Amino acid sequence: MLPSTDALLDGLLDWVRIETHTPDTAGLNSIMDLVQSQAEGFGATCQRFPGRDGKGDHLLVLSPWGDHAQKGVLLLSHLDTVHPRGTIEHDLPIRIEEDRCFGPGICDMKGGAFNGLAAMRAIAESGVTPPLPARILFTSDEEVGSPTSRSLIEDQGKHAKYALVTEPARNGGHVVTARKGVGRFTLKVEGRPSHAGARHWQGRSAVTELAHQIIALEAMTDYDREITVNVGEITGGTGTNVVPQFAQAEIDLRVPTAEAADEMVARITGLTPKTPDTKLTITGGMNRPPFEQSDASKALFDHASTLAAEIGFELVGEKTGGGSDGNFIADRIPTLDGLGPDGDDVHTLNEHIFVSSLKPRMLLLKRLMETLS
CATH class of the missing domain: 3.30.70.360 (Alpha-Beta Plaits)
Structure with missing residues (x-):
């Protein structure tokens, strides 16, 4: 049974309540504990990479299906935010105003990170076995340039046939097909x-x-x-x-x-x-490095567009000037970015997501993992 929008939002807010500014290793390791517990709860296997150089741990979640010696689908998600500890109490408390839900890091990028795990959980609980195994890499230092996770991202890219980056959507729900x-x-x-x-x-x-x-x-x-x-x-x-x-x-x-x-x-x-x-x-x-859209990445976008239309929304691609962890591997692996929920005002005290985008974007991640081969 698929989770409702309310259930997705409730689960996401549990993640948002744990503040995870990049230098806050205690907060980051706390959320990694929660994610690991939730992943192992539906049968996934986890590998923890201890933090170094003042950064938090990283966490790799392997799907309970598939042979992980085979190249599969890699989701890239970071859990660090730009908001210092205390922001949620004083400057950006969690609140809902019509279709907007506010909170530190809710858009960049806990919304997409949570949706990736929720999609993996939904597949695991459905009993369906997708063609390829899937893995999600949760990192703790993207907001400062990924100094301790870059080598890990590049290594995980060697095990991937496709890469999906759960950074937030752009400009009304667009996905990112290239980055400077x-x-x-x-x-x-x-x-x-x-x-x-x-x-x-x-x-x-x-x-x-x-x-x-x-x-x-x-x-x-x-x-x-x-x-x-x-x-x-x-x-x-x-x-x-x-x-x-x-x-x-x-x-x-x-x-x-x-x-x-x-x-x-x-x-x-x-x-x-x-x-x-x-x-x-x-x-x-x-x-x-630049993330330039290859022919293989264009084919991945076209496939995702077909799936989005089946779910009920149009997928539009765009280039952006901001970098992401997808830049590190997009020259070697078909990559699609900006797959998180739609929102706005990231890195500000007005950061929010559009609640109505949560479930459709989770379903798109689910369908991608179910259909890529």
Whole structure:
């Protein structure tokens, strides 16, 4: 028997009540305990990967059906959120207003993560044996770039014939068929300090040089080519009466293709000083490669569209500038992203899902696991 919308929402809210900000390892390990208990309750097998480097555990759930030596369906879900502990009490309490349900991380991405497990449970309880085994990888550090889970994601990709990413839907229920690659860089400038009044002429301002570099970096943005460069954080100087010796900028790069990534990484790391006697140090690179839609991923989307129409809704695909864990494996495995419930205002204190989207999106995940072969 399929769960009702109310039952799905009740189960999801049990997950939302456990706050799981990425640095909150206690909260993350607590929700991993709950997910593991629920998965083992319907016969799934679980493998726990202890957290490291200040991050929480990761959890792999293997379906109770199928031969897991065979390549199957991999669902990627993260359980960390951007909301610090206490948000649910003071700033974003759980509440329902008509079709919207609010709560920290409910959309990004506990809604999709919960639906993936609910879909696996529904299949297990139905007694149907799908053509392929399925596994869900629940991770704890996606919001900070997946530093401890990337290798695990890539390893699990070796066991997958298809990848389904349960990130939230976009713009009215669209799924994600391609994502830009994400690069992160730190630019450090060293100048020469001096007294701003008595010996200003001796100084070489790191802040002035950084300003030149910021203008050069921002000028690399090319909307026609879907390339953006954003200087998002700057620091520098020690006092208003000192010509600053040091300054620093954090840089975000978004690119649609691997070729554009190679080009832009070379341009950014190849920056040279404009101010004499200053030095640039540039570190970083691509955090997530671009997720470009392959022919196989297009076929997966077409199959999902047919299933969605049978369920009763139209599936629309779109590209997005944000990265996800799907970026790590989409070049090797047919991948479809944005399969979570529809919602809005993720990463804000207005984050919510549309309750009416919960069951249809769960059914789509269920039908994908039941039909992919």
